[in-house]
Amino acid sequence: xxxxxxxxxxxxxxxxxxxxxxxxxxxxxxxxxxxxxxxxxxxxxxxxxxxxxxxxxxxxxxxxxxxxxxxxxxxxxxxxxxxxxxxxxxxxxxxxxxxxxxxxxxxxxxxxxxxxxxxxxxxxxxx
Numbered sequence: 001x002x003x004x005x006x007x008x009x010x011x012x013x014x015x016x017x018x019x020x021x022x023x024x025x026x027x028x029x030x031x032x033x034x035x036x037x038x039x040x041x042x043x044x045x046x047x048x049x050x051x052x053x054x055x056x057x058x059x060x061x062x063x064x065x066x067x068x069x070x071x072x073x074x075x076x077x078x079x080x081x082x083x084x085x086x087x088x089x090x091x092x093x094x095x096x097x098x099x100x101x102x103x104x105x106x107x108x109x110x111x112x113x114x115x116x117x118x119x120x121x122x123x124x125x126x127x
Contacts (some may be wrong), residue, residue: 065103087120090116
């Protein structure tokens with residue numbers, strides 16, 4: 001029985017120190033496992049938050065690009081209409097200028113129209 005319960009003061013002190021070291025070692029082992037599990041949860045939470053933020057930013061960029069594309073299409077359509085109106089006005093001016101000639105000779109020939117069309121950069125200048 002004396003083996004399990006030391007009777008001398010020195011043996012009791014050594015046993016107490018060993019017991020304290022064993023408790024501290026166990027606590028440190030438990031604490032490191034607990035911290036690892038806790039940090040793993042925090043890492044997962046931070047990764048989830050970062051992924052959600054990235055998805056929100058990508059959606060915002062997609063919406064902004066869609067709005068910009070729609071605005072570009074509207075402006076391109078308005079520019080095309082304005083260009084068609086200017087070309088129609090120019091054709092009308094050429095037609096009126098040619099009809100005002102008294103001698104029957106035209107000021108604007110087909111070659112003049114072709115040159116003017118090429119200067120404007122139109123694709124269908126062969127008509």
